[in-house]
Amino acid sequence: MCSCNNKIKQLALSAMLTLLPGFAQATSYVDVLDLPAKPSALALRSPLLDVTRAGERLVTVGQRGHILYSDDAGHSWQQAQVPVSVDLNAVYFASSQQGWAVGNDGVILHSSDAGVTWSKQLDGRQIGELVLKHYSALAAAEPANEQWAMLAGEGQRLLDEGADKPFLDVWFADEQQGYAVGVFNLILHTRDGGRSWLPFQDRTENPQGLHLNAIASTGDALYIAGEQGLLRKWDAILERFIALETPYQGSFFGITGKPGEVLVYGLRGHALRSSDGGYLWQSLEAPLQISFSAALVDAQGQYRLFTQAGHQLLGSSEQNALQLLPQQQQAPVAGAAQAGNGALILVGARGVRSLSAE
Template sequence: MRRLAFLALACAVSAQAAAPAPAALTEPALISPKALTAATLAAARAGDRLLAAGERGTVLWSDDGGKAWQQAAVPVRAGLTALRFVDASNGWAAGHLGVILKTSDGGKTWLKQLDGLQAAQALLATASDDAGRRAAQRMVEEGADKPWFDIEAIDAHQAIAVGAYGLAMVTRDGGASWQPLPTRAANPRGLHLYGVRVVNGQWFIAGEQGLLLRSSDGGATFAALASPYKGSFFGLLASDSGALLAYGLRGSVYRSADAGNSWVKVELGTPLSLQAGMAQRGELTLLAQTGELFSSADDGLSFTRRPPPAGPLPAAGLAAAPDGAWVIASLRGTRRASPTP
């Protein structure tokens, strides 16, 4: 009873101290022809449809392989940093201000499921010790200023989002509710979490300063893995065989064939930071910050460097069109380019 009474009091106090909701959380994305050339930060594929997302809540979709784009209806104006689909209809987007969106029509329309204010309240309500409650209370007072950096969709009911300052949450009911994940013990410094993937039932998270986490019990507990690298990992990529690649700063790529127990460095021969990765038809592709691509046909053991197919550009996201073309999300909008032979 004391526990329940404390939680009720904490929620009441935090509600009074909570920062107001920014306008970007209450106003829909502006429908405008300019959105078709706006900066995009993520790309994904849903069946034969391509999608890109980026600044001010912009989500674009294309049914002709990325040659022409249309703007989706989005209920917020927060920048979006991640897209993930489980099938042609169901997917999630995540981004700034703690926003998580869900679509069930292939990305044409979106509904807001979570924002940073709600995430902070959830953290406060589930905090199990004084340190956790103090940290959650600070989040409540600071407002919806913490971004998500990646999202993984396991199926139409389960998804995992990771972001700044160690934030990690999961839904198991299609997004009707989101619960914090217990990553603080394995990430006591609250390092940023940049990538999340589920491989053969195990959950992996990568972040700054070489942070690597794994859960073998569906997110009930997490353990820190021995990291082969002290720089930041910006993403995770899994091959068809179940091999896991962690990639990030200065062209760093490390491969594990044993669920993260050991890692081997993969030489790319580039100092460029890697922004995104993609697995398609047995081939793995990594995208550098300049738009250069690195492809592997041997399960990630080695990569071949390919020049920027769309010319140098500040690249951020990567997807494959049904006809095999690459679609790159960038700060200069989306670019479509055929793979080089």
């Protein structure tokens, strides 16, 4: 009898709680792919993972769907309207208005107003079906081609595992043509500004399915860098990313460069430079064995590389060694860009900071 009364009391209490304001909302689950990023006064000091220019505007992205933009060379920032709360890993603007951001759970976002508002073009819940449908059609058309069946199987695996595969970088040639790259050879291509995406796994020489960490253009060539020394270059004649050999077999985290020259960087202070399209490489001497996490070509054409611990190193096309620059303050760096006034804008685990480019 006592046990029955306790059960009735518990049921009555549960019914009362569901009527309280906010209780039902607190107990219901909303996927971060459907949950807009919350405005936060702390967003500027929370972990940020990449930063770029949109014309004269600066745009940075980071954890929990935070995107911020600045129109005064990084002195003040405003938070953008973002439809997801997933961590965002990279951002790229093809013009002053049209930009894309990518992140965890296979999310691809697009902005047509210089980063003020964003819309979702794709997420990981759709990618498995997209890959499966594309390669299943090719397998049906060419049943003797084992590659199509294998890639269709990869699509089924993505579908079964759900939306958990992150994109790590994004790059666009113009407002229509671009790529998003990520883990386990995940690569998609668009020819219509992201309204539709085409799987490109069969166009990338990566039989081991290694992670694709970065994609970037030097102005005359397009490269992909990844783990275990993976380096690929777009071949317009073959219409695929072909393999390049380098003297380093550790992971590369990024690519920078200028017409006629490319620089790749990664683990334990390794940086390599090529001036013949990626066929011959020269290792640059570095005074530190700390992984490089960001780099840029500054307004003077010099290379500036930043470590995960926040060191800044300077290099040039004429030097075979990188010079460590003194800094009064040091903080981890995940992304770097140069503002219109010449200031270096660095983002990382502690948010945004600005350095002189002297």
